[in-house]
Amino acid sequence: MSEKEIKTGEIAKNRRAIILKAAEKAFAQNGFKGTSIQKVAELANLPKTNVLYYFKSKMMLYSTLMQEILHTWNSSFDRVTIDDEPNLALANYIAEKMEMSRLNPNASKIFGLEILNGAQNFDASFKARHKAWFDGRIIVIEGWIDNGKIGNIDAGYLLFHIWASTQHYADFSTQIKNLRGSKMNKKDFASATKTVISLILGGCGLEVPEKYLDTINE
Amino acid sequence: MSEKEIKTGEIAKNRRAIILKAAEKAFAQNGFKGTSIQKVAELANLPKTNVLYYFKSKMMLYSTLMQEILHTWNSSFDRVTIDDEPNLALANYIAEKMEMSRLNPNASKIFGLEILNGAQNFDASFKARHKAWFDGRIIVIEGWIDNGKIGNIDAGYLLFHIWASTQHYADFSTQIKNLRGSKMNKKDFASATKTVISLILGGCGLEVPEKYLDTINE
DNA sequence: CAAAAAGCAGACCACTTGGTTAGTTTTTGA
DNA sequence: TCAAAAACTAACCAAGTGGTCTGCTTTTTG
DSSP, X not given: OOTTSOOXXXXXXXXXXXXXXXXXXXXXXXXXXTOOHHHHHHHHTSOHHHHHHHXXXXXXXXXXXXXXXXXXXXOGGGGOOTTSOXXXXXXXXXXXXXXXXXXXXXXXXXXXXXXXXXXXXXXXXXXXXXXXHHHHHHHHHHHHHHTTSSOXXXXXXXXXXXXXXXXHHHHTHHHHHHHHSSOOOHHHHHHHHHHHHHHHHXXXXXXXXXXXXXXXOO | OOTTSXXXXXXXXXXXXXXXXXXXXXXXXXXXXXXXXHHHHHXXXXXXXXXXXXXXXXXXXXXXXXXXXXXXXXXXXXXXOTTSOHHHHHHHHHHHHHHHHHHOHHHHHHHHHHHHTTOTTSOHHHHHHHHHHHHHHHXXXXXXXXXXXSOOOOHHHHHHHHHXXXXXXXXXXXXXXXXHSSOOOHHHHHHHHHHHHHHHHHHHTOOOOGGGSOOSOO
8 A cells, every 4th residue: 555556544535635625626717727736735725745745747636626526427317218207307407407506616617617628638438428428318308209208309409408508507607696796595596497497398398397386476 | 109009000900810819719728827828829820929019918918809709799689678579589689699609609718718717807897887788688578577578587597598508509519519429510500599599488488480490301 | 212110039037837856754553 | 662654845847937128120101
């Protein structure tokens, strides 16, 4: 347990977590190129060399963080089949994505930045898995269309639409805050989630599941 | 016509345009911090000092570019009133935004990056104008709701939804290309535009205007 | 056609960058 | 108790950063 392996002691785990948290904040604001190790170190309240002690390079730090983020990217929609009801499956997926934007905006931002600047740091294997997931979900949605559970719509654009409208609440939180006058709280997110679900399901000609229906006094 | 003013000769205009084009590309990929003057110079095929001859600092270059981008941000929706038909007004707005994503993806990306990293380079006056625009549009949409032209919906979230789903096609073009297997062409954009319009208008309970209806063989 | 203005670009500067080395201090487990 | 392992960090380095200065060339203009 020495030399080149990742340290697993208590202190190491702790420090690595602190550094990753700081890195998440930094990378979310300025992307990979725009973030310096020094900046991460400051946010973590550690000397720069300490950061490099735990992560051998900036790239290694970024990759580790990206790995962690992608682990949290799973959702119940992964396991939806043609036998499920599209309105509930889609509504749940949207709600999950909105919750992700609320609880983990920095992870969303990093993911968004990464794609925006060309997904240079996604390896081929991830891209392939992502495409396989996408293709699989398309098949399910098209199955719903075929057996009349949902109106005719381009399944790919529908997925893009869902990603866009939910991720927006993380990526553009600054703008939203400026325009609304204050940061969105949990209740606001619940309300926004209902609106997004209502818009998209309505657009697909689906009924909104009861649990996502608007309460009367809103 | 000397000393400190902006040069207005033919060569100057030409060079400034070339540099701005290069800067747009560079900033769109890596944001303000992540972009070096050297990189812009390379893209413009000019020595670094020549870039600094026309723009006195990196910040000045970025500000000029941002100013230009914001000038193109206007749309017919700015002038929509409560007397207009919401379905046509919204459909046109969505179509315009999609066209912007198609023709000017880099501008969209820079705008998105700027907001994502906290809108640090937007001055207070722009933020105020933007908020005034937003508030004005909210009033129009709520007017439509009040006189029954459109179902009850949170007007702010509706606008966010439109921005998100249209801007997505610029910001996430890399992902879209990877998943679809090829870059979206003009026809694909037309199809995506129809889908987005159909989703959002459908979600609002509005009829899609004839000119944005899907053709049969799609 | 010459003087003035504009355009151009190499040399240079202080500072920041990612990263290494080498040595010290702290923790841990037999 | 004490040596080995882990944690830490100051000093340092080469390369890249934004930006200036200076002097040359080209273009414009009276």
